[in-house]
Amino acid sequence: MSKKLTKKKLTWSEMSTGRKVAVIVVGTVQFALAAVAWKDLADRPADQVNGPKGLWTAVIAVNWIGPIAYFVKGRKTD
Template sequence: MAQKKWADLSSGQRKAVIVMGAVQLTLATAAWVDLARRPAEQVNGSKGKWAAIIAINWIGPISYFARGRKTELPEITA
């Protein structure tokens, strides 16, 4: 598989790479901030494990938001 250099990419391809990189960094940052602020009791598994998983591009942050957080429904008092 031939690898392209940055200079070989069109301006549209460069913009796409920059946008996708920014989205990835935003997702990962949001996941790490949420993990840091969330009590351990509200995380499925260990926080250390999830911190490492979040570092995996795309899959990590999405997995954390989908599976790593415990969601509790608020109690309804009558």
């Protein structure tokens, strides 16, 4: 039988400065990507969106995948 290896989750105070900076940068980029997607969705007429805008509003809230999916599949292109 093999032992299952589990990683201990670090608390904020246990993280190194570099790891804290990385968490802040990744979180900021993720939030900015979602904010830009929501802004684009709000400004775009409904007839230029593939599907209901309400659905895309919820999809964008899904980390990383949602905003990227909106930019790739949610907007109609001429």
